[in-house]
Amino acid sequence: MKPNYKLLTGLSLTTLFLSLFFGVFAALSFFAPNFFSGLLPFQQVRPFHVSAALFWIITAAATGIVIYKSELFDDVKSNSFFMNSFAAIWITAVILALFSYANNEFGGREYWEFPPFINIFILTAWIFLMIEFFNQVFRSKKEKPVYVWMWGTGIVFFLFTFIEQNLWHIQWFRDSFLREMTVQWKSNGSMVGAWNQMIYGTALFLMVRISGDESIAKSWKAYFSYFLGLTNLIFNWGHHIYNVPTIWWVRDVSYLISMTEWILVISIIQGFKKKLEERRKFRHLVPYRFLIASEFWVFLNLLLALLMSIPGINRYTHGTHVTVAHAMGTTIGINSMILLASISYFLNFTITGKKKMPSLFGFSYWSCQFALFIFWIALITAGITKGIQITANPDALFAEVMLKVYPWLKLFMYAGIVVAITLCIIAVILFRRLFNTETIIEKEEQVITPEAG
């Protein structure tokens, strides 16, 4: 495995560790604010947690894509200058961002709260990634299945939404608070669509590899899903500006569009499951397990999103922990599960020759899913309890309202600790494989034919 792939994978797993550590720290500061906020205030811990989570998602998605595309389009040589420049500048940007948080230096906007000069690094690194990706893809004579389109779209739209996110540097946007906020919320919403394209593309690629059935990525359903995903990317940010005075139909249209995308994702995964033979399932058991977990979380989050879109329910849930449950349910349950599947796949974490998963891994995997479920339910219940309390007693003191909410937040914290520990164990297992060069999948071994197994 090339050193820069190793470095990027190492960075992905490190940011996952950091995000988990600061997530637990942030939850603990709800309960012992004097102690924990004395160590590190919540307003410093939250950006640490959220930015590390975003860096984990984006770095892991980009790393998988560059590895897979180099292998898919091996008739064209990958440009090492562009690849090395991307890796070096991206890694520098992430380290600088995390160091500025540690130094209590802020200045950016939501989710990207580090000093804005670091954005120049992120932007430059991304441009190198784009050149590296498209240089190989466009020059290759090989066929481009739908997942390559999804990767390309995600990469381009990330650049677009990232620039949009930084429009606040122009005075005209800052002149009106409403204008600046609308653009911020809108761009954050579209950025989720951009990384979803990269991640769902990766899920599709993995399904093809595991099942050995390339038609999954060439069916009308796959292309329909791609175009629907693209429509989502362009339009589904409507609910992010729900609270800003805008035209009513923007929200309704965006909800309708995003719901259809979820349904298609489920149907594609189900189609893939049907095609699997038992033998192949075992060969790639670890990536397969993570993909199945993501399917489960797609279902649950779809249900939550549908309920949240009902005005009568939204009245109680808006701006409460239900929104946090939605954000973490999707970033942990769907995005992180697919990315763990991807890392397990390119690190060749299979259990060929054995019938059962390694026990520590199996235990961590199942405990993580169970704890994540409790974590998610506790957040939703905390949010609904708060919403009901505030709506029923508008004059109630905040402390009185929170008294009813605290037991659920406590459950969220305990479950969160289990999620963090189990995900850390999984990440340590993957880290160990990263540095055990003998087990890392090499280019030739990575080509899995339907006959293999």
Ligand code: HEM
């Ligand atoms: C891979 C794992 C994780 C990811 C990707 C993740 C992602 C996120 C995201 C995107 C947010 C922002 C939500 C919003 O703006 O509404 C958030 C907030 C938060 N997360 Fe996580 N998270 C992870 C694990 C955890 C864990 C294990 C805990 C521990 C209990 C935790 C505790 C929190 C807390 C306390 C907040 C702030 C909630 C608030 O502001 O009220 N997270 N997380």
